[in-house]
Amino acid sequence: MFQNKVSGIRSFIKKLRFQNLKKNTRDNFSGVLWLAPSFLGVAVFYIIPFFVIIYYSMIDSPIGRNFVFLDNFIALFSNHAFITGATNTLIFSVIAVPLAVILSLMIALMLEARIPLKSQFRSFFLSPLMVPVASVVLIWQVLFHNYGAVNEMIAFFGGERVDWMLSEYSQIVVIVLFLWKNLGFNMILFMAALSNIPRDLLESADVEGAGPLRKLFTIKMRYLSPTLLFVTILSLINSFKVFREVYLLTGDYPYGRLYMIQHFLNNIFRFLDYSRLAAAAVVMTIAMVLIIAVLFIVEEQYGKDVEE
C-alpha cells in the first residue's frame, strides 16, 4: 500500500518534472526564437565584421589575400603616421578625460552648494550641448585664427601672436573645445548622482564633525564611484570622437599635433590599404577594451563596499 503510494507520488513527480521540462524547453526555445532576429542583427553588423576585420588584418591586401600573420601590425607600429595619430590620441585622452571628469565634478559640487544664480550657471554650462558641431567649429575658427579674436586680445596686451592651429598649441585649442562641449553633460550626471547620496549619512557626518573634504572623499566619492566610472568611460569615448571637430576645423591633414588615429583610419581607407586599416582597428579595439577593463577593476575595488 505504502509502496503504491510512494510509487504514485514518484510517478506524479516525474510527470510534473516532465511537464515542467517540456514547458521550460518550450519557453527557452521560444525565447531563443524571439532573440534570434536581434542576435542575427548583432552578428551580421558587429560579430561577423569583427572577425572579418581580424582576418583582413592578417592578410597582405584584399587583392592578394596572402596570409602574413602579424606583419601588418609590425608595419603599423613602425609607421610614423600611425604612431603620431596613436600618440596624439593617447595624449589628448590622458589630458582631456581627467580634466573633463574633474572639472565637471567640481562644477556639480559647486552647483550643489548654496550659491546665487545657480540655475543660470547650470544653463550656461549646458548651453554648448545645444550648439551644432559645425557652428562650434566656425566659432573656434574665428576665435583661434591667426588674426582671430584671441590673438587680437593677446596683441592688445602687447603679447606675441600665436599660430594656434598650426603649432604645438593646437592641441590646447582642441582640449578647450572638448571641455567646453562636454562639461555640461558630465555635470548633469554628477548632479544626479550627488542628489542620490543618502542625506542621513551626510547629516551624521556633520554631527560627528566631519569637514567638507572628509565628507567628499569618505562619503560622496564612494557613492559617486559608479557615476565616476560612467562619466570617465563616456568622456573617453568622446575623446576618441573629437576627430569630428578636428576634421571640420583642419581637414584630412591637420598640423601634426592634431592628427588623431581616426585621421589615419579615415585616410588610409582611400588608399585601399584595407589590411593596415583592419590592423589599426584591431589595435584600437584592444586598447579601448584594456582601458575600460582597468577602469572597471578600479571601480570594483573602490566602490565595492558602497554597492554591497
Next chain:
Amino acid sequence: MKKVLSAVILIIAVVLLIALMSGCRRNEENIFEPPEFVYLPEFIQFPQLPDGISHVDVSNSVMVGDSIIFMAFPEVDWSVPNFSAGKLFSMNIDGSNFRELPEYRVAQPPAGATGGSVSTSFICADSDGNIWVVETAEFYSLEGFDDFVIDPEQPWLVWDLPRTDFGVSTVVRKLSSDGAEIHVVDAAQLAPGAERFWVQSFAVDDDGMLYFIVDNVVIVLDSQGNRLFDLASPGWVDRLIKISGTDVAAIGNFEDSRAIRLIDVYSRNWGEELTVPPMAGTIMSGNDEFLYIFNNQSGVGGIDAQTRETVDILNWIDSGISLDGLGAVSFLPDGRIATVSQNWQTGGGVNIELVLLTKTPYAELPERTLLTLATFWMDWNVRNAVLEFNRRSTTHRIQVIEYSQFNTDEDWSAGMTRLSTEIIAGRVPDILDVSNLPATQYIARGLLEDLYPFIDADSEIGRDTLMEGALQASEINGGLYSIFTGFGVFTIVGSPMVLGEAPGWTVDEFRAVLAANPNADMPMGRFLTKASFLEMSVVLNTNEYIDWANGTVNFDNESFIGLLEVANTFPDEIDFGNEDMFMDIEEGLIPTGRQIMEFAGVSSFNDVIRFNTMFGGDIVFKGFPTENRDGNVLFTQTALAITTQSRDKDGAWSFLRTFLTDDWQRANVQTGFPMSRVVFDELAQHAMNPHVHNGNDGAVPIAPRARGGIIVDGRGDMQDFEPLTQADIDQVIALIDSASGSTGQTRDEALWNIIIEAASEFFAGRITSHDAARIIQDRAAIYVSEQS
C-alpha cells in the same frame, strides 16, 4: 533542454561560420556584367554625291517611313554675288533610291536681286509622313552689277558696289514625301516688327501643331499658322524634342538645373517637368518605350516610359562603332536604331554611312575571352584601339567600364569610390587606365603587374626598340608598371649664356642667376605667379622632396626654404587688367633681358625648335633646381597597366603592346615624343630637314630658315624657325635620359593643398619661410607616411 540549446547554438555557429567564410573568400567574379542585349551594326554606304553638291548635313535629318531625309548644299562661289539654295535628298535605309526630292521648291528671289541664299534650317516629320521645313531667305541687289566686269585677279572689288538688302523672310513649308508643297506658313508673326530673327528650334506634333523657340520664348501655332500661345521661360530654353514620340517638350535650364518641360497645349502652359541625368549629353526624341534618349559618355541612354528609370540602351564600343562623326540617334518603327556616321577622309572627301543597329542577345555574340578595361575618362586613342582590337581579334574581346559615369551631381568622386570599393572587393579589371588614377598606391598594394617581362618576351617589341630613357624614368623599384603612348619632359629652359652651360642647378645657383640678372623682373615670363612657380617646382618634381618607398619627406631644409623665398618674388596673380604689362611687350621680354628662362614641358621637336628661336639659337635644359642638379621630370600620356589579378595577362598584353608598335605610334602619337625608337628617329630626321613648301611647281626646299610659326613670348609675331641639328637632337636625347622620375597626368591634390596652404600664409606675410617649411614638413610627413 541542453541538447536543444546546443543544437540551436550549433546552427547559429555554422551560419556565422559560412557567412564569415563567404566574407573572406577570394572573389573572382568578373567586374563586367554583360548586358542582356547589344546592338550590332550594319553599315549602309551613302552613294557618291551628285555634281554640284558640296556636302550634306546628315546631323539634321529625319526618318520618314523607310527613308532618311536630309539637307544638301550646292557648291557656290561666294567670292562673287551668287544665288544658293539648300536641297532635300532622301535615301531608303537599305541604301537604295538615293535622290533629290524632285518637287521641293524654295523661295524665289525677288525681281532685281543680284544674289542671296535660302537656307533650310530644320526638318521634321509629322505622323502622316509629311515633311516640315523651316526656310530662311535673304536676298540683295548690287547697283550696277549687270554692267560690272569681274576682274579674276581682284574679284572682291564687286562687293564695293552699292548694296540694297531685300530683308529676311522665314517660312515653314509642309511638303509631301516627294517635296511638293502642301502648305506654307509665314513665320514673320513669330517676331512681329523684327527685321531679322532666329528660329532656335522647331518641332511638329502629331496634331500638326507647330512649335518654335524664338528669343527664348516657346511659340505655338496651329497647323494653319494661327498663333495659339506663347510660353516664356523662367530660365532659358534651348531645343524642342518629342517626348515618347508624341508630345513636344522644351529642353532648357529651368530654375538653375537642366530639365525638360512638356508643353501642355490644353492648358496652354508648361506641363510636367522631367529631370535630366547629370551625364546626359545631347537629348533626342524617344519612342513608345523611352520618354527620351540621350548620348552619354559611352553610348546611348534613355528614360524608361513606364518606370521613369534611366537605362543604358547601347554602348558604342560593344557595338564596335567609333564615336567620331556620329550624328543624332533615332528609333526605326521596327525597333532598330539608326544613326549616321560622317568622317573626313585623310585624302580628302567625306565618308558617310547610315548605321542601322539591331538588338541582339549578348549570348549570341561569337564566344571570345573577355578582357575588362577600367578607366576613369576614356581616352580617344584608347577607345579607337579597343574598337580596332575587338574587330581584329578572334580570341579576345575588350569590355570597357568608364567609372566617371557613376559620378553624380552631389558626389563627383562617386566613380572613384566605386572603383576603389570594387578593387577591395576583389572585382579587379584585367587592364587599368591609370592615367587619372593613383598608380603609385596601386603598385604599393600589389595591384599592378611589372610589364618588363612581357616586353622582354615579345617577339617584335623590346626595351631596345623603345625609348629606354623614358622607360627607366618611369620605373618604380626597377619595375615598369604601365606603358604609355607618348611622353615629354618638364624642365626649365634658357640660354646657356645666361643660365650656364651645364645642365642642372641647385636652388642657390638658381638664386644666383636671378641675382646676376637684376633686369629680369619677369624671369620666367609674365604668366607665372607665386603659386604656379611653386606648383611646377615642387608638385611636378615631388621625387626631390618625397621618398615614397621609405615614407619620408624633406621639406624642412634650406633648399626648400630658398625655393619658397624665390617663389615669393613672383607676383601674387597675373594682372590682366594692367595694359602696361602687355603694352611694353612690344620690345619683347627675352631680347631685353626681362625674361631669362622658361618653364617647359618639352614633348616634341617643334618645342625645341621654338625654344631655340626664343633664346637665340642655343639653349640649355636646366631642369628644376634640386640638390642633386637632376630636376628634369618625365611626364607620360595615357598610361595603361595590367592588373596582377588578371586571368589572362597574355591576352591583356596582346592589347597593350599595340600602343608600342611602330605603326600605331607613327599614326597616333601627335602631342608627345613617341615611345618607339624608330618613330622617334623619323621625327628627329624630319625636324632636321629644312621646311619643304609644296607649291604648284612641286616641292621646294626653303633652307636654311624654315618652319613658320607663332612664337610664344606674347607678341604673336611670326618668326622663322631654324631646323634642328644633330647636336640639338643629341641634346633632346640627353634631356630624356636625364629625366629623374615620372609624374602622371594629374597632380597630387592632397599634397598640393598641404603645400599651398602653408606657403600662402608665408606669401601673405603671416608666417616666416622657416615656419612654412616646418608646417609643410609636419603635415606632408603624415600624408606620405600613411601611404608608405
